[in-house]
Amino acid sequence: MGGDDALLPVEPVFLKSLRDHVYGLVRDAILAGRLKGGEKLNERHLASQLGISTTPLKEALRVLEAEGLVRSEPRRGIYITFNAGQAEEMMLARAALESMIARQAAKRVTDEDIALMCELIVEMRAGLETVDVLQFIALNERFHNAIHEASGCGYLRRLQGGQNIYTHAARLSVLSEERERFLAVEEHQAIANAIAAREPDLAERLMRDHVIRSGEKHLLRV
Amino acid sequence: MGGDDALLPVEPVFLKSLRDHVYGLVRDAILAGRLKGGEKLNERHLASQLGISTTPLKEALRVLEAEGLVRSEPRRGIYITFNAGQAEEMMLARAALESMIARQAAKRVTDEDIALMCELIVEMRAGLETVDVLQFIALNERFHNAIHEASGCGYLRRLQGGQNIYTHAARLSVLSEERERFLAVEEHQAIANAIAAREPDLAERLMRDHVIRSGEKHLLRV
DNA sequence: TTGCGGAAATTGATATATCAAGTTTCAGAT
DNA sequence: ATCTGAAACTTGATATATCAATTTCCGCAA
Structure with missing residues (x-):
């Protein structure tokens, strides 16, 4: 056995x-x-x-x-050498790499990957009004991880990971706003749709805009 | 004095x-x-x-x-851990970062930056038929550097630099083909136009496609 | 033969000592 | 008072020694 x-x-x-x-x-x-x-x-x-x-x-x-x-x-x-300007550039680097990962994911995604992404979005949507921000943050991360897995890009994933600079406090602060959670879910839904539809260009653009928009929110909390 | x-x-x-x-x-x-x-x-x-x-x-x-x-x-x-798959991913990382730099350049470019880019393209066009591949390679690099300078993104530039894995031999081999030099000049021209027109989306897309296309040529020489 | 210690050898992790480039200080000359 | 320059001091760079985890190997027992 x-x-x-x-x-x-x-x-x-x-x-x-x-x-x-x-x-x-x-x-x-x-x-x-x-x-x-x-x-x-x-x-x-x-x-x-x-x-x-x-x-x-x-x-x-x-x-x-x-x-x-x-x-x-x-x-x-x-x-x-780290300063505010570099923090912003690291956010842009994350946007660039994460969107390239999304692009690759849209090319290689399997039906199982799509099912997982949809599941996670359903869960996030359910958690929209709840106040368990910690769980929402965890779901958020799992959603991005699902895309990473689908992309099959281990190196890009790793490089992207190095651009993460937000503290737990900043994440908590940002996603404490219900409007921010709503935006996140909607954007994730759109990204998932683009990947499921195998549209690399769209997935890339949506992911870039998502990372930059939410990133700028995070940078303001410093 | x-x-x-x-x-x-x-x-x-x-x-x-x-x-x-x-x-x-x-x-x-x-x-x-x-x-x-x-x-x-x-x-x-x-x-x-x-x-x-x-x-x-x-x-x-x-x-x-x-x-x-x-x-x-x-x-x-x-x-x-380095292997062929990672080499391809590093090329994609370069495309992602270089295109993000081009996007920022299109937002912040000055008239002097534009003048320099145009100058370099004129020089490259003149060198299209010559056989001085080394000089063409140097001009190529100076063109990309001009965009980096225009973007004002020191961190992105540095991160992008770490993704350069092509040997001098590979560069030499690729740009020895006149058709490849022609393509490079045309693509550079289009990128410069997009940046000069302050069109971030277009500049980003053109740069991404340029890096990926020429990158795949390089990767074949291994 | 097979499988289970346990000692010996390997090897990365860590600590410490030494070297040499760079900085600071201060006496002495102008 | 100012400039000079040499000596003392700092400090990162490098070399070497020691520690400890891991692996390898060998002998003994089932």
Whole structure:
């Protein structure tokens, strides 16, 4: 009994390295504004402040540099580059990538994918008037994930994930408005329809507009 | 004599760190296929092979991981994840980002920007029949750079730059065909017209199609 | 032969020491 | 008072040592 997939390999995710942990800490601090743009970071101070050595910190900073949140000048220092303008550009990047994913999804979507999207929209519509914002947020995420799965674009999905900068508080704040939930559902419905109809151009455009519109709402909450 | 800008600060770019050097070496090796997808990397072997310690190598690998070219499993190893499918997705990512940049450029373009783009297209048109492919490639790049400048989107530009995976050989091969040069000029002309006319939607669509079309040509040369 | 430890070897993760570029400070000359 | 320049100090870059998780290998028992 039990096929080849009865037991999946243990995800290495469970063992979070110090490096990844620190990366998350510093990233959140930057996005939350506790570390402000222009500020200079001192590797030794930061490492001792975190109670770790410089090795994992350096690696974490390297990742943040690759993501464009900090800039490192050899033998000079590390400066935080993130600011409001970059936040807006990251939102635009998300719009560009997410809409390209939607375009690909419209080309490759299966009937099962469509069924799942419709299901999720039905659930969201039911939750329109309820006040369980947390569940609405979760459904929101699952809807976008369904499109990602349908697209089959693992790399684009990953790259897009790196552009997410909204805090949980901002999400909560935005979707607390009933009008915002209504707009989200309507836009999701339109996107799902376009994908189900296998119309890449339309799906791409709708997704772009959706991400930009709701993104600008989020950016205002900062 | 000499204003405040008579001498600009020295760019820290001149002092390339070992880490950055190694990063470039490994990245090129992956993109060129000398390190194949699925292959496992050994930090110590690789470091001694390169004649360096593991510290700068680890940092370089961290950046490659952030870019999605390798995947690191804690205490297991580092595996190369890049393959043909990812190459296509990186091309799509470039299309998505470059077209978003074109869209922004169409919103913010100045008359000077337009003049520069037109100049470059005139030069490219003159070089259509010549066999100086290298110069054509350079003009190509300058044209795209002109759009980047016009857009004012530093972060998007940087993110887009990370999606460039074509080797010099591939570029050379593709643009060696006169028909390909002709297509490139016509498409650039159309994009420049859309931007000059301040039509974001059109500019975005034309740029996307241009990047995808020429990108697919490049991907065939592997 | 098969399956189950457990020791040994590997190897990435982390810590620490050293190197060298860059910055700051201050005494001394003009 | 101002400029110069060398020494002291900072600090990121690099190298090396140690730690700990994982894998490999081998012998013993069923």
